[in-house]
Each structure stands twice: as C-alpha cells, then as structure tokens.
Amino acid sequence: EVQLVESGGGLVQPGGSLRLSCAASGFTFSNYAMSWVRQAPGKGLQWVSAITESGGRTFYADSVKGRFTISRDISKNTLYLQMNSLTAGDTALYYCAKPLDSAQWLVFDYWGQGTLVTVSS
Amino acid sequence: DIVMTQSPDSLAVSLGERATINCKSSQSLLYSSNNKNYLAWYQQKPGQPPKLLIYWASTRESGVPDRFSGSGSGTDFTLTISSLQAEDVAVYYCQQYYDPPCPFGQGTRLEI
Numbered sequence: 113e114v115q116l117v118e119s120g121g122g123l124v125q126p127g128g129s130l131r132l133s134c135a136a137s138g139f140t141f142s143n144y145a146m147s148w149v150r151q152a153p154g155k156g157l158q159w160v161s162a163i164t165e166s167g168g169r170t171f172y173a174d175s176v177k178g179r180f181t182i183s184r185d186i187s188k189n190t191l192y193l194q195m196n197s198l199t200a201g202d203t204a205l206y207y208c209a210k211p212l213d214s215a216q217w218l219v220f221d222y223w224g225q226g227t228l229v230t231v232s233s
Numbered sequence: 234d235i236v237m238t239q240s241p242d243s244l245a246v247s248l249g250e251r252a253t254i255n256c257k258s259s260q261s262l263l264y265s266s267n268n269k270n271y272l273a274w275y276q277q278k279p280g281q282p283p284k285l286l287i288y289w290a291s292t293r294e295s296g297v298p299d300r301f302s303g304s305g306s307g308t309d310f311t312l313t314i315s316s317l318q319a320e321d322v323a324v325y326y327c328q329q330y331y332d333p334p335c336p337f338g339q340g341t342r343l344e345i
Contacts, residue, residue, distance in 0.1 A: 157275075157283060157326055157337040171333035174234075207282055216288060218330035219273045223282035 114138040114222045116208045121227030128198050132227055134191040134208030141189040142166075145217040148182065148193050150204035151226070160206070161193065162218065175201070198231045205229075235260045235329050239338035246345065252314040254341045256327035261307045262290070264331060271331035274303055274312045277340075278323045287312065288330075319345065 120132040132148070147162040161182040162171045170182050181194040191208055205228050209220035236259040246252040262271045270290035275283040285294045287303035290310055300315045314321055322345055327338040 156324075156340045157277075157328075159328075159333070159335045159337065162333055173334050212285075212288065216330065218333060218335040219285065219288045219328075220275075220283070221285045221294065225282060 114210060116210060116222060116224035118206060118208050118224045118227035121206065121229045123230045123232065124198055125233050126199055126231055128231070129194070129196045130198065130229060132193040132195065132206055132208075132229070134193075134224060136189045136191065136208075136210070139210065141184075142186045143214070144210055145214070146184060146191045147209045147211070147218065147220065148191075149207045149209050149220070149223075150202075150229075151207070152201075152204040155204075158204075159218075163191070164217075165214070195229070198229075200231050203229060203231050234334055235262075235336060237327055237329055237336050237338040239325075239327055239341050241341060242339070243342040243344065246314075246317045246343065248319060248345060249316050252317050252321070252343055254312045254325050254327075254343070256305075256310040256312070256338050258308045258310070258329055262310075262329050262331060263307050270306050270310070271329055272303075272305070272310050273328045273330055274301075275326045275328065275337075276321075276323045277326065283326065286325075314343075317343075317345065 117135045148160040163182045179197045183192045205226040207226045208224040210222040211217045272290040274287040277283040291303040324340045
C-alpha cells in the first residue's frame with residue numbers, strides 16, 4: 113500500500129525557515145518524480161515544486177523560486193522541502209504527491225494527508 | 234504560464250441529475266507528439282487530500298465510478314457526473330500537466 117507521510121510543519125515567524133519531510137513507502141521511490149502541492153486555508157490547490165527521479169532536475173512555482181528547495185534522499189525514501197524567507201502568503205497545508213507514472217509525472221494518484229505551515233508573528 | 238479557469242465557481246444539482254463542470258486553458262493542452270490532452274480532474278472532499286478522477290482529459294482512473302466522465306480537447310474541457318450521488322458533494326479541480334508549472338483551476342464547489 114502506497115503511503116506518503118508528511119511532517120515538519122508548524123508555526124514560524126515571517127522571515128523564518130522550515131524543512132518539510134515526506135516519508136514514502138509501498139512503491140519504488142527512486143522510480144518516480146515527486147512533487148509538493150499546497151493549499152491555503154479555504155483556498156484552492158497550488159503546485160509548488162517537483163523533482164525528477166534521480167534528483168537531477170528540480171522545478172518551482174514562480175512564487176517560491178529562490179526561497180524553497182526541493183530534494184530527496186533515495187536511501188531514506190524521503191522527499192524534502194526546505195522553505196526559507198517565509199511570508200504569510202506561504203501559510204498552507206503542504207501535500208506530498210506521487211505521480212501516476214514516468215510519462216505523466218505531474219498527475220498525482222497518491223497524496224499524503226498534508227502538514228500545516230503557519231507563518232505568523 | 235498557462236492559466237486554468239473553471240466555471241462555474243459553484244453548482245447545485247439535485248440527486249440523480251447531471252452535473253457539468255467546465256475548464257478552459259489559456260493555451261492548447263493537445264500535444265501533437267502523441268495526440269493527447271494533458272488535462273486531469275480531481276475531486277476533494279472536506280478534510281481530505283484530492284483524489285484523481287480523470288487524466289488524458291477522458292481516461293478514468295482505476296476505481297472511479299463510470300458516472301464520472303471527461304471530455305474536450307485543446308483549450309476547452311468538461312467533467313460530467315451523469316447521475317449525481319450524495320457522496321459526490323466536493324470541490325472539483327482541473328489541472329494541466331504537460332510541463333511545470335502545472336496549475337490547477339480555481340475549483341468548482343458542487344452541492345446538492
């Protein structure tokens with residue numbers, strides 16, 4: 113059974129940093145690109161970042177480019193999102209998402225339950 | 234960047250009736266290399282992560298009831314629920330996925 117378990121969220125002050133983790137199991141983690149998608153309270157879905165299977169290529173939404181860094185540790189089956197220079201606009205539930213397959217690497221068939229990031233003073 | 238726009242923002246449909254949600258892309262999602270539309274539909278119920286319903290604009294994900302169908306090509310797409318059930322109350326999102334960024338539509342809230 114595929115499982116994605118996010119952690120690392122919490123309350124942080126504006127300008128602060130957090131590192132989110134997503135522990136993956138039930139599939140061959142190294143065979144799939146992975147993404148982070150966020151959802152602000154009461155709002156819609158926003159794709160944030162993606163990383164290729166090997167970790168050699170990364171992609172970011174314009175709103176987080178230069179502030180967020182996605183990475184993965186194949187040996188630990190874990191996806192990360194390092195978030196710096198956080199603002200109130202980054203307040204959201206952050207989901208880790210697995211794609212259908214390598215051809216459709218930005219279509220997500222499994223999602224975690226999310227970890228909540230709140231940026232507030 | 235591609236912009237995805239859904240209509241309507243909210244929709245009330247009676248049980249057993251048809252529900253139709255539209256999604257318009259600012260650029261064509263039909264790619265000549267494989268003649269496929271890079272458009273997906275998701276369902277999100279309160280307190281839950283999204284669930285994939287449809288990909289390639291019209292291919293139903295495994296386990297999704299056949300009352301859900303997707304259609305359209307290029308820039309205009311539709312999600313149809315042929316006979317609304319109580320458990321279909323949710324917010325529905327379209328998403329383009331050819332290349333990052335892969336934006337979602339703003340969502341359509343479906344109510345009974």
